[in-house]
Amino acid sequence: VPVTWPEWVAGEIASLRSAQQWRAIRTLAGRGPRFRLPDGRQVVSFASNDYLGLSRHPEVVSAAARAASEWGTGAASSRLIVGARPYHDELEASVADWLGEPAAVVLPTGYMANLAVLTTFGAGARVVSDELNHASIIDGARLARTEVTVYRHGDVEHAAALVRSAPGRVLVVTDSVFSMDGDLAPVAALSEMCARHGALLVLDDAHAVLGRPTPAPGTTCVRVGTLSKTLGALGGYVTGPADFVALLVNRARSFIFTTAPSPMDMAAATAAIGVCRSPEGMRLRARLADHVELLRPGHPTPIIPVVIGAEADALAAADRLLEVGILVPAIRPPTVPPGTSRLRVALSADHRVEEVRALAAALGELADVLPVTA
C-alpha cells in the first residue's frame, strides 16, 4: 500500500517514541552552568562541553565584540572565493603555535573538520576506525566512499591486524578522548603501530582539555580539534604537516563549499587560546582536574559516564536528578550502543566544589534504586 509522506513521518515518530528514543530540544535560559528551565526551575547543568568556562570569559567575550565591530558579523563567502580574512590567518597561526604543529586550517565546525580529513585522506585508502568513534568520523568515512573496517574499542592488536591485511594506503582514526565514555585512546601503542606500517594516524582531540597525547616519533599524524568546547567559540580545525593541510584545502568539500567562519568566533577562539596558555589557563585546568578527582578519583577526563542500560531507566535517572536541581543528560542509542544508555556527566572549571559534591551525593542515591553499572 503506498504511504503518503505525512503518514511516513507519523510512523517514524511513533517508532522513535515507542523505542524511548524521541528527543526534544530544551531551551535553557542562563549563562554558565546555572540555568532556569522553561518551567522556571533553577538547575545546575552538567551537560556542557565548555570545560574551562571560556565561552563567557571577559577577554574572550570582548575580543568577539571587537571583531564584530571591526570586521562585521560574517565572512559572506568561502575562503577560496573571497571569504579569507586576516582573523582566519591569525587564529590558524595561534592554533599551530599553541599545539606545536607545522600548519593549521580552520573550518566552520569540528564535525566538518572530520569530514574534511576523512574525505581528503580516506578516499582510495582503507580506513581503520575505533568502534566508538564520534559520528562525524563515521560520517566522514562514509563520505570518503572507501573500504572502512572497524576495530574493537581501544584494541591495538585488532587495529594492527586490519592494517596488515590492507593492500594499499591505510588511515587509522580514533578519538583521543572518547566523547561518551571519557576514556583515552591508546595513542602511544597505536602510533607506534602506524609508524611501523606507514599508516596515517588521525586523532580527534575534541575533548582533550586535560592533555593532548603525543604520538610516537616517526608517526605521520593529522589531528582534528574544535573551537567549540575548551575554547568556548564555534568552529573546528585540522593540524598536521603543511602539505597535508594544503591538500585538504584543495580537496575537502566541507572546506571548499561552505562560508568561512565568522570574525567573532575566530577572535573569541584566538583570545581563548591566550587564556589557555596563561597562568590562569593552568589554574582553570587544575580546578577541573580537582573536580574530576572529587567525583571519580583516577578518571582521566571530565567526561564521566554513568552507564545504566535501558533507555527508560536512563531517562528515569535523569528525571530523578532534575528533581533535585541537577541537569545531566540521558544519552541513548544511536549516540551510544543499544543497552548502554547512560547519564553523561561533563564537568567544567565553572562548577563550584559544592555543586560537584551535590552531584556526587545525588548519583550515590541513584545507585541505590537503579541498575547503575559504572
Ligand SMILES: Cc1ncc(COP(=O)(O)O)c(C=O)c1O
Ligand atoms: C569527538 C568529537 N569530535 C568532533 C565533534 C564535533 O565538533 P563540533 O561540535 O565543533 O562540530 C564532537 C562534538 O561535537 C566530538 O565529540
